[in-house]
Amino acid sequence: MSPIIEIILIGCLVATTAAIPGCFLILRKMAMMSDAISHSVLLGIVLMFFAIKTLHSPLLIIAATITGLVTVVFTEALISSKKMKKDAAIGFIFPLFFALAIILITQYASNIHLDQDTVILGEIAFAPFNRMVWGSIDYGPIAMWVMGIIGLINALFIGCFYKELKIATFDPALASSLGLAPSRLHYGLMACVCMTCVGAFDSVGTILIVALIVTPPATAYLLTRKLSTMILLSIIIGCLCSVLGTILALAIDGSIAGAMCTVAGTLFLLSFLFSPNHGIIHKFYTQKQQKIQFSAILLTIQFLNHQGEDSFEFSIENLIDHMRWSEPFAQKIISYALAKNYIKRNKKAYELTPYGIEVAKNAMASS
Amino acid sequence: MKKDPTEIAVSIKDLTVAFDKKPVLWDIDLDIPKGALTAIVGPNGAGKSTLLKAALTIIKPTAGRVDIFGQPIKRQLSQIAYIPQRNSVDWDFPTNVLDVVLMGTYGDLGWIKRPGKKEKNRALNVLEKVGMETFYDRQISQLSGGQQQRIFLARALVQNAAIYIMDEPFVGVDAVTEKAIVTLLKELRDQQKTVIVVHHDLQTIDEYFDWVFLLNVRQIAFGKVKNTLNEENLRLTYGGRHSFITAHP
Numbered sequence: 234m235s236p237i238i239e240i241i242l243i244g245c246l247v248a249t250t251a252a253i254p255g256c257f258l259i260l261r262k263m264a265m266m267s268d269a270i271s272h273s274v275l276l277g278i279v280l281m282f283f284a285i286k287t288l289h290s291p292l293l294i295i296a297a298t299i300t301g302l303v304t305v306v307f308t309e310a311l312i313s314s315k316k317m318k319k320d321a322a323i324g325f326i327f328p329l330f331f332a333l334a335i336i337l338i339t340q341y342a343s344n345i346h347l348d349q350d351t352v353i354l355g356e357i358a359f360a361p362f363n364r365m366v367w368g369s370i371d372y373g374p375i376a377m378w379v380m381g382i383i384g385l386i387n388a389l390f391i392g393c394f395y396k397e398l399k400i401a402t403f404d405p406a407l408a409s410s411l412g413l414a415p416s417r418l419h420y421g422l423m424a425c426v427c428m429t430c431v432g433a434f435d436s437v438g439t440i441l442i443v444a445l446i447v448t449p450p451a452t453a454y455l456l457t458r459k460l461s462t463m464i465l466l467s468i469i470i471g472c473l474c475s476v477l478g479t480i481l482a483l484a485i486d487g488s489i490a491g492a493m494c495t496v497a498g499t500l501f502l503l504s505f506l507f508s509p510n511h512g513i514i515h516k517f518y519t520q521k522q523q524k525i526q527f528s529a530i531l532l533t534i535q536f537l538n539h540q541g542e543d544s545f546e547f548s549i550e551n552l553i554d555h556m557r558w559s560e561p562f563a564q565k566i567i568s569y570a571l572a573k574n575y576i577k578r579n580k581k582a583y584e585l586t587p588y589g590i591e592v593a594k595n596a597m598a599s600s
Numbered sequence: 601m602k603k604d605p606t607e608i609a610v611s612i613k614d615l616t617v618a619f620d621k622k623p624v625l626w627d628i629d630l631d632i633p634k635g636a637l638t639a640i641v642g643p644n645g646a647g648k649s650t651l652l653k654a655a656l657t658i659i660k661p662t663a664g665r666v667d668i669f670g671q672p673i674k675r676q677l678s679q680i681a682y683i684p685q686r687n688s689v690d691w692d693f694p695t696n697v698l699d700v701v702l703m704g705t706y707g708d709l710g711w712i713k714r715p716g717k718k719e720k721n722r723a724l725n726v727l728e729k730v731g732m733e734t735f736y737d738r739q740i741s742q743l744s745g746g747q748q749q750r751i752f753l754a755r756a757l758v759q760n761a762a763i764y765i766m767d768e769p770f771v772g773v774d775a776v777t778e779k780a781i782v783t784l785l786k787e788l789r790d791q792q793k794t795v796i797v798v799h800h801d802l803q804t805i806d807e808y809f810d811w812v813f814l815l816n817v818r819q820i821a822f823g824k825v826k827n828t829l830n831e832e833n834l835r836l837t838y839g840g841r842h843s844f845i846t847a848h849p
Contacts, residue, residue, distance in 0.1 A: 260693060393712050400703045404689045407755075410656045410682040411707035458694045458739045 236361040248471025250384035254425040255446040267446040271430040271439045273304040273330035301427030355438030383432040437490040444494040455508040529570045533593035547582035609634040609794035615664030635792040639799040642815035648798045681756035683766040698736040704758035726757040746777035
């Protein structure tokens with residue numbers, strides 16, 4: 234396999250692995266917990282590295298997962314003590330752990346691969362150099378295997394406990410009254426997030442993994458109103474980020490992880506603007522349509538109430554003078570009402586059609 | 601007088617809940633009879649919702665025990681359908697009406713197993729009972745307050761429990777829906793089910809409920825509505841402020 238393809242594949246695996254628990258984090262309104270976890274896992278990695286003196290052991294993942302969970306427990310304990318608000322508690326615990334890790338690295342491990350830059354940014358471009366070789370057979374990059382296994386664990390966890398996670402997220406009180414332990418599920422989900430952060434740590438680093446956990450699910454949330462579709466869409470969007478991001482990085486000769494997250498941000502922005510049901514443009518358009526529709530109906534009511542009176546009441550000048558509409562707006566409403574056959578032209582003024590009379594009467598009766 | 605334990609649906613003994621040193625519920629003793637409509641009434645902060653949550657082991661009481669039909673609550677959770685306050689959930693959650701009602705079957709299904717055709721039919725059945733059958737594939741974000749409450753009720757009905765516990769079901773609900781819900785609750789009672797409701801409106805207690813529990817951190821009174829809902833007890837519960845709320849004698 235060419236290194237580019239391998240990089241794209243690893244990127245897809247990272248994005249998929251991150252998107253699966255990410256959907257539930259978004260829905261539980263705890264997206265920032267992923268930021269906390271992704272930073273504090275470093276402490277676990279460093280401590281385990283000192284204990285076993287190697288960076289290539291599953292023990293590192295276990296230690297990191299434990300520190301991630303400890304962060305969650307500490308943060309939640311601080312929140313429930315009511316002495317600190319949620320955001321402050323998150324912002325207090327993880328930088329502390331992260332700072333400890335950085336001090337340990339700079340003091341005792343400055344001559345090894347664990348330097349601050351790799352930790353923060355990661356470098357997916359180097360991932361294909363680190364290969365899994367058994368005997369004399371090359372099984373591909375280690376990162377691919379690590380992310381593949383973690384992704385599988387995440388998929389299995391969410392696949393098995395999909396219904397439990399759904400109810401525990403939507404209505405934790407009901408879940409617990411049905412005996413479906415929401416707090417155990419919560420820590421299970423957090424463990425998934427921890428493992429994802431550790432696995433992704435080498436390839437995209439601690440900051441950018443947050444973008445991959447949060448952004449594709451947030452984008453998918455704007456595009457669908459079904460949980461299973463949301464998970465599927467966020468995986469597709471994540472993979473799209475990996476492919477387009479790598480292409481972009483090659484084109485501009487820049488950081489691959491950075492390009493992936495830029496693509497993720499762009500995709501979010503696009504769906505924020507253009508989502509068929511929740512996009513800003515759609516909302517703006519429907520609001521405008523509704524305003525025109527409402528005003529046209531108002532116009533029919535106005536005409537109905539003044540029927541048989543002076544023809545000034547039925548002129549566009551009246552709309553401008555009495556109803557205080559601007560001239561272009563009045564023109565727009567008149568042409569809308571004409572198109573809808575609410576009114577018709579009668580010499581210089583307008584008059585209601587029989588259909589327009591019906592519309593006005595219905596509108597008054599229903600309010 | 602010794603009561604027959606099989607006639608008691610929920611028995612609460614010496615229940616106290618405290619957050620930091622502040623008691624929210626003080627030493628509650630309560631025997632709620634089977635096959636009746638019971639209202640739990642008290643001012644804001646009286647601990648009504650806390651009483652329900654502690655009785656359901658959603659929050660851990662500082663002291664006290666709860667028995668359901670004479671058995672410890674832990675083994676009896678399947679007998680109870682709990683309907684939380686409507687605003688306790690995020691109605692923007694990406695799911696539809698049928699899916700929310702199906703959640704009521706999750707307790708029976710247990711871990712890992714997914715709801716199948718049988719569960720779907722049960723869910724559609726109860727949706728018909730609450731008059732929401734045509735809404736089954738509607739997004740929950742598009743429902744009105746009354747419709748949301750009907751969905752919650754349907755979700756409880758599908759559990760087919762012996763005891764229904766509801767937290768303020770009539771808040772933000774129009775008069776038609778309120779009457780429809782009361783009719784359903786009375787039907788449940790007539791089928792010998794036990795219904796316990798946290799209620800706010802003193803005016804309607806008479807009309808809707810058989811028993812009433814007056815609570816303000818401590819228990820004030822419990823009994824049949826006509827014997828219990830009197831001026832003296834209301835004064836003890838609301839500290840005289842109830843005259844603003846009701847013109848009850």
